[in-house]
Amino acid sequence: MDSTRVTEQPTSFERPQTGVDPADPRGALARTPAPTHAPGASALPAQARSGGDSTVPGTTTSPATPGTTASTGATAPTGTTATTGTTTQGSPGTAVPCGKGMDGMNPASNPGSEHSQPGAEQTAEPDAHRPRPVPEGIPIQPAGEPDQPAPRPDGADDTAGSEGAEGADGRERRTGQGLPPGRPAPMRRDGDRLRFVGAATRRIARGIDLDEIVMGLCRATVPTFSDAILVYLRDPLPVGDERPTGPLLLRLRRTDRIPAERDTENGFMPAVQPEPSELDSVGGELCEVRPGSALAEVLRGVRPVFTDAPAARAALPELLGDGGEFAVPGGQRAILAPLRGRRRVIGAALFLRRPERLPFEADDLLVAAQLATHSALGIDKAVLYGREAYIADELQRTMLPETLPRPTGVRLASRYLPAAETARVGGDWYDAIPLPGSRVALVVGDVMGHSMTSAAIMGQLRTTAQTLAGLDLPPQEVLHHLDEQAQRLGVDRMATCLYAVYDPVSHRITIANAGHPPPILLHLGGRAEVLRVPAGAPIGVGGVDFEAVELDAPAGATLLLYTDGLVESRLRDVWTGIEQLREKLAATAQLTGPDHPPPLEALCDEVLDMLGPGDRDDDIALLAARFDGIAPSDVAYWFLEPEDAAPGRARRLARRALARWGLEDLTDSVELLVSEVVTNAVRYATRPVTLRLLRTDVLRCEVGDDVPQLPRLRQARATDEGGRGLYLVNRLARRWGATRLSTGKVVWFELNHT
Secondary structure (H helix, E strand, O other): OOOOOOOOEOOOOOOOOOOOOOOOHHHHOOOEOOOOOOOOOOOOOOOOOOOOOOOOOOOEEOOOOOOOOOOEEOEOOOOOEOOEOEOOOOOOOOOEOOOOOOOOOOOOOOOOOHHHOOOHHHHOOOOOOOOOOOOOOOOOOOOOOOOOOOOOOOOOOOOOOOOOOEOOOOEEOOOOOEOOOOOOOOOOOHHHHHHHHHHHHHHHHOOOOHHHHHHHHHHHHOOOOOOEEEEEEEOOOOOOOOOOOOOEEEEEEEEEEOOOOOOOHHHOOOOOOOOOOHHHHOOOOEEEEOOOOHHHHHHHHOOOEEOOOHHHHHHHHHHHOOOHHHHOOOOOOEEEEEEEOOOOEEEEEEEEOOOOOOOOOOOHHHHHHHHHHHHHHHHHHHHHHHHHHHHHHHHHHHHOOOOOOOOOOEEEEEEEEOOEOOEOOOOEEEEEEEOHHHOEEEEEEEEOOOOHHHHHHHHHHHHHHHHHHHOOOOHHHHHHHHHHHHHHHOOOOOEEEEEEEEEOOOOEEEEEEEOOOOOEEEOOOOOEEEOOOOOOOOEOOOOOOOOEEEEEOOOOOEEEEEOHHHOOEOOEOHHHHHHHHHHHHHHHHHHHOOOOOOOHHHHHHHHHOOOOOOOOOOOEEEEEEEEOOOOHHHEEEEEEOOOOOHHHHHHHHHHHHHHHHOOHHHHHHHHHHHHHHHHHHHHHOOOOEEEEEEEOOOEEEEEEEOOOOOOOOOOOOOOOOOOOHHHHHHHHOOEEEEEEEOOEEEEEEEEOOO
């Protein structure tokens, strides 16, 4: 009997063999010999090095010629010789040496290496096509005959695939106990599994959302650990400590399989070229886990199991659907691993191997358990992160205006950019609030920080500003009340704010500033001007007076309000950024010519383009207002004494204005509505009543008095002599409303004139 033994041990890296046809699937993997050990030597197997060939002292090499065997082995003290080789075409039992093999083989230091043998060049290719290494982990098993063990010196059968390794003295490495006669010599692959689990968990941990984590699990396991994987997740996935309601449903989230054709560039060739098989049809879309069913029991057990176990075999039809269990390979070629998060099972993963590949081993259940645990915990965290991101997005969206109003005589555009994708909320805000008399309040503010707390404070300040604007207070008074509100919210609630009121009739704008960067006014000719507005102290300081200035707002000009995130960063100070912004606006206006202002939306985009890669330190709020104004010829304004003749005079004045504007078709409706509103005003007013008509895209009528009580629409009874005026206004007018002022109120209505 031959005193040598041939074993094949897969390694983590597949290397080409010298003298072997690369097309040979068995020759695509380098075989690392299972060395025998001298007394006192290390029990770990020698690992192959990529640096070159080397020879252990005491080895012998025979010439490699076609049809002969070239063997390399280490002579043990017992006198036995272990040889290793790879069989090619030739006489039975012949082998050619591996191009790279045992640790320490150096052809330069060993004259007996295969590189020094005459005729070796005839069998080895000088520049063999080098394959691309597979990822770290358990290597793809070659096709072959896994059930045919290599011959042992004692004539016993040797079966590959068992864990552990046998020492030179016949003792098992892990326990030190002697192996029973006839037990197959195990192969040690613990290092491969550890490297694979480390690489796979790192890849899974890189994902931040649900799809990335599931994809990381699939890409890490196929084809290194399995030929196919099916990942089922609970639908819907529970969030945190939420208790799911309804039945437990598992939905197929993702599948991954070895493609029919692998990438053969750079010399990579799979050990096996699998043909399409029944694995390609495995997997149902949705399944319901019924209480007490076999699948429910397997999921409750948490630990991965082989599908040849009775419980798992009974659970497959429920998971895969009718007939799906017949597509799963028999034996230990499939593992069903429940995915358990922090509180409960959230899914399952099914790992499959084709019949051409070596089956799973017992320790592969530990690998599957590690993969399932890391994936489930990552999915739990991804769901929580997704919920937090959703809450942050909803919070920021509700804090900012959903749409901008369309006040008379001004056009608006806005932008908001968070500080980063991971910080989607912040304290910056903008707002545009319509005011009585066709005016509009423009607000931009910045609360310190860009967190959930900053966004909450910003929401409270914005609501306060809207309430104060509805009272028609002067800008400096609005900032004063905002300062008081910030102090009531708590200490260190600091914010900057700029509040401006634009009047399209007078073409004037009144601005008050609380520590905010100054606005920039872009004139129609292309000149950009930084408005000189007293800066004031930030909101929240307390005990500070704010000052307002009134400036011209010519038609065609554009006012730009912004937060400091646009002009200040680590690379530049705020005043340098303001100057760069002014130059950017002027350069953009030059592109459209002196008589045509740039479009607002395009202007906002151009402004944001000035931001560089390192200029995003803070969130950014931007509000642009184009002043169109209302021409004096489109405005009619009168004072009426609070007397009984006032309604009749109001009808006559309105009729003359409509005739001058060519709107005689609206005369009857306007006279009726003006008469009703003026009658209600003079009934309770003590000071002169104002009447104003504005012709824009609609006809707007405004009646003001010194009575703060707002009129209320009510249904008049049949016996009532009055109370029907507002009912007529509500039925005939396009829109109507009443706004309380600091000096009284204004009742207005609009009519279409086209």
